[in-house]
Amino acid sequence: MLTGPALARFQKSLLAWFRESQRDLPWRRTRDPYRVWLSEIMLQQTRVAAVIPYYERFLERFPTVKELAEAPEDEVLRLWSGLGYYSRARNLQNAARQIVERHGGEFPRAPGQALALPGIGAYTAAAILSIAYQAKMAVLDGNVARVLARLGAVRGDLRANGRWLELQKTADTLLDEEAPGDWNEAMMELGATLCTPRSPQCLICPLTGFCEARKKGLTEEIPAKRVKRERVEIALAALVLVDARGKTLLLPPPQKREQAGAGEAADVPTLVSRMWHFPTIPVRREAAKVELRKFAQTSIFRGGKCGSEWQALKPVRHAVTFRAITIYPFLARAAGLPRIAGTKILPLEEVSELAISSLTRKVARAAEKAI
Ligand code: SF4
Structure with a gap:
């Protein structure tokens, strides 16, 4: 010393x-x-x-x-x-x-x-x-x-x-x-x-x-390498609903540790950073569309028609510390968007002007490109 x-x-x-x-x-x-x-x-x-x-x-x-x-x-x-x-x-x-x-x-x-x-x-x-x-x-x-x-x-x-x-x-x-x-x-x-x-x-x-x-002669050895936490792969599916006027539906920022609402799994709020986001659920990669559809049918449309055409968009990847997240976005065209208290309905191109995470931004861009 x-x-x-x-x-x-x-x-x-x-x-x-x-x-x-x-x-x-x-x-x-x-x-x-x-x-x-x-x-x-x-x-x-x-x-x-x-x-x-x-x-x-x-x-x-x-x-x-x-x-x-x-x-x-x-x-x-x-x-x-x-x-x-x-x-x-x-x-x-x-x-x-x-x-x-x-x-x-x-x-x-x-x-x-x-x-x-x-x-x-x-x-x-x-x-x-x-x-x-x-x-x-x-x-x-x-x-x-x-x-x-x-x-x-x-x-x-x-x-x-x-x-x-x-x-x-x-x-x-x-x-x-x-x-x-x-x-x-x-x-x-x-x-x-x-x-x-x-x-x-x-x-x-x-x-x-x-x-x-x-x-x-120890400068390359100090500090000792930290043992890295193993990478965890997470698959999510996001629903970009678009009506005939080009409007879409976003869910509000989930409250911290709030019971997941509208069928969301508890870890999704963390992954979407508690900001405005497209309806998003964790899925099994190979069944992303089926599971998202079921979720839309029961939780978003509550038994009504959940859009006729569903188009798979380019998956969006994102890394947060040890989590490697892949979002499988689907663009679904619907005659009308369901009215759900607390949600936001706005033109798709205006989504990027809101407080959203970069994941949601990437999904919005993928959808805009596809339209
Ligand atoms: S403090 Fe860092 S940069 Fe400076 S001599 Fe030591 S190892 Fe090299």
Whole structure:
């Protein structure tokens, strides 16, 4: 563990490199807690390049916490549409409402209060509070853990019992308390740009002289590969009903943990991201059409005629963590669409303007092409 002058040299090297070489990203041009917070949430599980346009559009529409808190949820989800992991958007808005109600519209400075907000965990709280308020809190995420593990030649699964806590202690010890925000960003930047999972660029790394993995020739072995969860294949079938005027029917966002309605299986709400969606059910691949037809007959048309022509559309594939989802969409033409409370009937080409998941968007596009 570095201490005294060696620690000071280490900190100076990293900060100097960061201040010189950091990428120019929109959220780095501000210390405004709302903007820092938004960027941290959007960047979870999502690449920087994908986040930038969403971040800018979102701020254009919701420039303050108050405006976000007061917006209809549908609009927030629409602006998030395509970014994935929609619970982030819901938590963000719920947290915005709490901030307005309980903290006078300002992101709380106290770690306990920040952690009590929906969607804020230890990493996110440390990142926001250190960058926006210079709180002396060290961040630890996957990028930082990799850098620390290599610096200390830590072997084994970094998320295993006790090891993550040890890494957090190391991160706390190394934190530059004079500039905690810059320090945290510098550690993350190093992990994202030079100390990458494969082929780290040790020759130009500002910490090369401090790195045990580099000295021992272990940079490719650390961190140890995680055992990947086995892939699960999921088959769904979606029904795009279209009437003579080109209108279609969508089901509303299912409530969390709500008993599946209208014949939906319980895991479908998760898969359609709790947003507006075409009637969708889990099926056996080889019986997709038969099972969807039966579902339409009983749950959508309630015994009435469920459309004469059924056309199989190109299957849509999507991966969510360990799940490989294939949707088998069917376009069914019906003389009229059933009136069901809570559903939406709208022109097919307007579906993409709603808050929908990218899966639903792909299904809508496939149907539009076929018409
Ligand atoms: S020397 Fe290489 S392995 Fe060590 S911190 Fe720098 S980039 Fe990572």
